[in-house]
Amino acid sequence: MSEALDQFRHEVRDWLAQNFPKSLAGRGIEPFGGVEGEATIPEDASLWRDRLGDKGWGTPTWPAVYGGGGLSVGEAAVLSDEMHQVGAINPIPLLAGMGVTMVGPTILEYGTEEQKKKHLPGICSGKVRWCLGLSEPNAGSDLASLQTKAEDNGDRWVINGQKIWTSGANISQWCGALVRTDSSVAKRDGISFLLLPMDQPGVETRPIKLIAGASPFCETFFNDAEAEKTDLLGKHNDGWSVVKRLLQHERASQTGARPTSNKSAQPIQALAKAYCGSEPDGTLSDKDLRSRIVDHLMHTKAHGLTIARISAEAKGNPEVSAAASILKNSATRVSQDRAELLLEVMGHQGIGWDGDAFSEDELENVRGWLSGKAISIYGGSFEIQNNIIAKNILGLPETTQKG
């Protein structure tokens, strides 16, 4: 490690010692989670959010002039490492909704100076939450068929239509929405990307309950909703280019194969022994289960190594590319296989919904297994990622319907 990075590590350690509330150590996202937004954040968590936001370290590599930390990729890695050492998490990507992972990076690339100054500091502070209004009842995988319309009334954009599956719409302050601005041209050529405030009379949200119990997403209705003329991101009728880039950022944020429950953070082989029994030599008694767990662990390792290889090839350049589709699909497979295996390992104990007969981890496991089904749908389904890989990476001919 270079001397400069070593010095930076000491700076980070001192800062964390003075600013990270010890009451939050090791508590993960729990104090920042919930579906009610700001109202549910306890005092120590909001203090940590504010201190991290003021320093810009919630979005460490974003330019300091817009509220980011202005750090190099190496410095950001040191920061992340030191936060891990003291049991601190960075809650800002969670609190900003789609702001840090998707809308912000797209504004950085396509936004005007005015848009960057207006929107990025709120995202960096973790106080302004963003949702994404892309999907519609008749436009999911075939997103370009969207019908929500934005009309220029001279002073403002006026938006009418309906979005669906809008994650966090009921607790977000802003929405990045894909809208039709010209119906007379080929469908991909008449779409624009608008930034609009959610807190206005023309916007209504209705939460949809998921099978795992929570209501993290909504139907969103625009009824003469309004957006500033200056809040068109990218060029008029060029929203398709903007959203293609945004979706690459979305996939890149979904490549880590996050555990779907607390329990899954423990080694699956240890859980299997505890639930299913082992031989005197320490091997798992059920040989078939054993070989499937080994298979899963090999896929997990290969996924991790592929992420490391792609990052090394990018030489620390955090640019996203079509490779995000490969990683999203392999992350999906690893996550869903793990959840299925855990369910099998736990047997009846793994499918309880409530009651004293089940431990907290067992109850969480079934919710993780159910909510994990969504991974192969959101951010573009498994099949759609395969289409992108076929066309953009393997160079195979287009066989799907063209817009």
Ligand SMILES: Cc1cc2nc3c(=O)[nH]c(=O)nc-3n(C[C@H](O)[C@H](O)[C@H](O)COP(=O)(O)OP(=O)(O)OC[C@H]3O[C@@H](n4cnc5c(N)ncnc54)[C@H](O)[C@@H]3O)c2cc1C
């Ligand atoms: C938890 C969750 C959160 C979400 N959050 C958001 C959000 O915040 N904002 C937002 O805008 N959207 C969001 N979505 C919506 C998501 O992007 C869509 O569900 C997804 O793009 C699929 O669209 P659809 O549901 O209309 O399915 P459809 O497009 O109707 O697809 C149905 C099935 O057909 C397959 N299929 C469709 N077309 C093809 C093709 N050409 N080739 C091969 N197979 C095909 C699909 O793979 C799928 O299996 C979210 C979804 C989920 C589950």
